[in-house]
Amino acid sequence: MTSKTTTIRDVARQARVGLGTVSRVINGGTHVSTATNTRVMAAIRRLGFRPNAPARRIRGRAEMVCFLLSNRDVLHAFHARILQGVETYARTIKQHVVFCVVHYDADTPPGNILLPPLLEERGWVDGLILAGTVYPNFLRRIQSMGIPFVAFGNNVFGLDGRRQNFDRVRFDGAKAEYEAARFVIEQGHRTVAFVGDTFYPWVRERYSGYLDAVREARLNPTAITARKTMTFGEYGEWAASCFVEADPRPTAVLAANDEVAYALWRSFRRLNLRIPEDVSLVGFDDREEALLMDPALTTVRVHKEEIGKACMETLLKRLHHPEKPFTARVLPTELIVRGTVRHL
Amino acid sequence: MTSKTTTIRDVARQARVGLGTVSRVINGGTHVSTATNTRVMAAIRRLGFRPNAPARRIRGRAEMVCFLLSNRDVLHAFHARILQGVETYARTIKQHVVFCVVHYDADTPPGNILLPPLLEERGWVDGLILAGTVYPNFLRRIQSMGIPFVAFGNNVFGLDGRRQNFDRVRFDGAKAEYEAARFVIEQGHRTVAFVGDTFYPWVRERYSGYLDAVREARLNPTAITARKTMTFGEYGEWAASCFVEADPRPTAVLAANDEVAYALWRSFRRLNLRIPEDVSLVGFDDREEALLMDPALTTVRVHKEEIGKACMETLLKRLHHPEKPFTARVLPTELIVRGTVRHL
DNA sequence: CTGAAAGCGCTTACAG
DNA sequence: CTGAAAGCGCTTACAG
Numbered sequence: 001m002t003s004k005t006t007t008i009r010d011v012a013r014q015a016r017v018g019l020g021t022v023s024r025v026i027n028g029g030t031h032v033s034t035a036t037n038t039r040v041m042a043a044i045r046r047l048g049f050r051p052n053a054p055a056r057r058i059r060g061r062a063e064m065v066c067f068l069l070s071n072r073d074v075l076h077a078f079h080a081r082i083l084q085g086v087e088t089y090a091r092t093i094k095q096h097v098v099f100c101v102v103h104y105d106a107d108t109p110p111g112n113i114l115l116p117p118l119l120e121e122r123g124w125v126d127g128l129i130l131a132g133t134v135y136p137n138f139l140r141r142i143q144s145m146g147i148p149f150v151a152f153g154n155n156v157f158g159l160d161g162r163r164q165n166f167d168r169v170r171f172d173g174a175k176a177e178y179e180a181a182r183f184v185i186e187q188g189h190r191t192v193a194f195v196g197d198t199f200y201p202w203v204r205e206r207y208s209g210y211l212d213a214v215r216e217a218r219l220n221p222t223a224i225t226a227r228k229t230m231t232f233g234e235y236g237e238w239a240a241s242c243f244v245e246a247d248p249r250p251t252a253v254l255a256a257n258d259e260v261a262y263a264l265w266r267s268f269r270r271l272n273l274r275i276p277e278d279v280s281l282v283g284f285d286d287r288e289e290a291l292l293m294d295p296a297l298t299t300v301r302v303h304k305e306e307i308g309k310a311c312m313e314t315l316l317k318r319l320h321h322p323e324k325p326f327t328a329r330v331l332p333t334e335l336i337v338r339g340t341v342r343h344l
Numbered sequence: 345m346t347s348k349t350t351t352i353r354d355v356a357r358q359a360r361v362g363l364g365t366v367s368r369v370i371n372g373g374t375h376v377s378t379a380t381n382t383r384v385m386a387a388i389r390r391l392g393f394r395p396n397a398p399a400r401r402i403r404g405r406a407e408m409v410c411f412l413l414s415n416r417d418v419l420h421a422f423h424a425r426i427l428q429g430v431e432t433y434a435r436t437i438k439q440h441v442v443f444c445v446v447h448y449d450a451d452t453p454p455g456n457i458l459l460p461p462l463l464e465e466r467g468w469v470d471g472l473i474l475a476g477t478v479y480p481n482f483l484r485r486i487q488s489m490g491i492p493f494v495a496f497g498n499n500v501f502g503l504d505g506r507r508q509n510f511d512r513v514r515f516d517g518a519k520a521e522y523e524a525a526r527f528v529i530e531q532g533h534r535t536v537a538f539v540g541d542t543f544y545p546w547v548r549e550r551y552s553g554y555l556d557a558v559r560e561a562r563l564n565p566t567a568i569t570a571r572k573t574m575t576f577g578e579y580g581e582w583a584a585s586c587f588v589e590a591d592p593r594p595t596a597v598l599a600a601n602d603e604v605a606y607a608l609w610r611s612f613r614r615l616n617l618r619i620p621e622d623v624s625l626v627g628f629d630d631r632e633e634a635l636l637m638d639p640a641l642t643t644v645r646v647h648k649e650e651i652g653k654a655c656m657e658t659l660l661k662r663l664h665h666p667e668k669p670f671t672a673r674v675l676p677t678e679l680i681v682r683g684t685v686r687h688l
Numbered sequence: 689c690t691g692a693a694a695g696c697g698c699t700t701a702c703a704g
Numbered sequence: 705c706t707g708a709a710a711g712c713g714c715t716t717a718c719a720g
Contacts, residue, residue, distance in 0.1 A: 054467045055402050055467065077421065080424060091460070091461075096462050098462075099442065120394075123395075123397045266636075
């Protein structure tokens with residue numbers, strides 16, 4: 001938009017050096033004498049020169065990675081926090097990150113999945129961070145692009161144990177839920193329920209952790225895990241109505257995530273069940289809803305920013321060492337005890 | 345990463361045409377005979393050729409705009425929806441949009457505000473969409489970059505009436521709040537309060553609409569608008585505690601936004617004030633919290649996706665017609681009547 | 689309509 | 705350490 005953009009050529013003329021020298025200065029000033037370096041720097045400053053980034057990119061300078069969020073209509077706060085982690089870390093290491101969203105069906109053939117123009121076109125990004133829900137068809141689509149990527153593993157479908165040819169960052173949902181269930185049991189609860197649609201692998205994983213803890217304590221599992229095509233909120237409401245009819249009624253409920261927990265909380269209140277006096281409640285994720293509840297929700301905290309940072313680190317390693325074996329990094333979680341579990 | 349990237353040159357050889365012809369085909373195929381066009385297309389398909397985007401960008405092809413979100417720690421759902429609108433619309437017109445965040449203090453000198461690398465460097469983006477909180481110093485920083493931009497006007501500080509030399513998209517907060525207050529008054533309420541820190545221009549605007557309606561009805565304004573350095577949630581809690589002591593106690597409260605409304609709702613419940621039986625409540629924004637409340641919150645809906653789309657449209661017009669006068673587009677709002685206002 | 693050439697802004701060997 | 709030249713992958717006048 002400026003009438004005449006100043007280029008590397010202008011700087012070279014101004015500083016009375018060759019084009020290559022200016023280029024070297026821009027790229028760190030190695031192999032340049034201090035004298036010329038300062039002269040060139042001065043010229044750059046005087047002319048207000050700023051290198052044209054896309055031009056540099058042609059030759060491999062200026063790395064750029066893409067944070068690709070799939071199948072989230074509203075930008076989900078959970079993933080937004082992961083993105084935040086990516087951004088923050090990228091800044092410190094002078095990496096560029098662009099954010100893209102994509103929507104697709106689980107049964108669309110890989111070739112028909114429409115990617116954002118920034119990915120469809122070649123040359124923009126060097127690598128990908130996959131967040132959101134990743135079905136196998138999407139994974140294949142991405143793999144066919146032949147571009148390095150790392151996935152937030154908890155949301156990937158069809159990963160069960162099989163050896164995978166891509167990098168992952170994840171947390172151990174089974175272990176986390178096992179610990180949450182242990183905590184509830186230690187508080188004296190004997191009828192502990194789990195609520196969550198196990199169609200989703202990340203719910204299934206949490207469910208298995210719940211089962212481990214309950215069986216270990218020689219209690220009977222009471223779970224609502226049926227597949228239902230409804231939102232997590234609706235699922236919680238539905239589950240709450242099931243519980244009032246249950247006999248014995250659980251004294252504690254582990255919700256697959258905070259969204260389900262919130263819906264349970266609201267529904268229980270409507271049914272005149274007080275929390276935690278009548279029912280104890282534990283969530284998962286530690287999202288915004290957890291603090292909106294009253295009392296605040298006891299839940300499993302997932303360190304979203306850390307996940308973002310780990311994704312970026314993993315991707316960078318891959319970019320610089322394409323031949324190394326694939327990794328699956330596992331991040332810790334943390335049980336946050338607030339006010340929704342009663343000691344019996 | 346592919347061993348040998350195929351270029352326009354490979355396509356030209358394969359199709360037995362010149363480089364220029366391939367370029368023309370890529371860029372829409374005008375001024376090319378149907379025969380050559382199909383031959384080139386075939387070659388492109390066979391070779392799996394995809395043009396290198398940054399290379400095209402050097403010469404002005406491939407437009408790219410930036411959605412710049414400022415001073416939002418967690419990606420605020422409100423702005424996320426605006427971004428969604430931008431993305432969705434951009435897709436239909438084959439525009440690229442990159443998302444960036446920036447953090448700064450209101451009193452940092454413009455020159456010292458650190459922008460994301462994607463903006464600091466030249467050549468990446470053609471235009472900017474400013475969302476988040478925009479203080480005057482930030483506005484100056486952006487303007488000094490000499491790059492076209494459009495701002496989501498409601499969140500810009502220091503805009504009062506003055507003629508501005510940039511494009512804006514906004515909604516009329518005063519009119520919206522006027523209508524909300526009118527509605528409450530028509531339901532029979534005579535003591536109607538407003539809660540919100542008028543330090544924020546968008547709150548001040550809503551407050552003025554509230555005042556208009558109350559005065560028009562010859563009622564006494566009862567407002568809590570003091571400047572407090574706390575979150576909106578804390579502000580709501582604090583305001584609730586003020587109200588229980590007030591005499592006469594307001595029968596209805598207009599909250600500056602849904603976050604304040606949620607805090608009021610929770611605080612009132614703790615104080616054993618039922619909503620809407622004892623106090624009626626109206627929010628603003630129609631964010632996620634509105635539906636988390638029980639009963640659901642009556643609030644003013646802001647069409648966030650529409651704002652995003654309008655921003656993109658405005659920016660594109662500016663990009664293609666740099667000389668046209670600046671515009672301030674005003675989008676409609678909508679009062680969503682749910683369950684928190686009682687008919688007296 | 690089409691090819692050959694010059695050019696975009698930068699980087700990278702290549703000599704010195 | 706440094707300049708002149710060739711090159712990155714693409715686009716844009718320029719002839720024809």
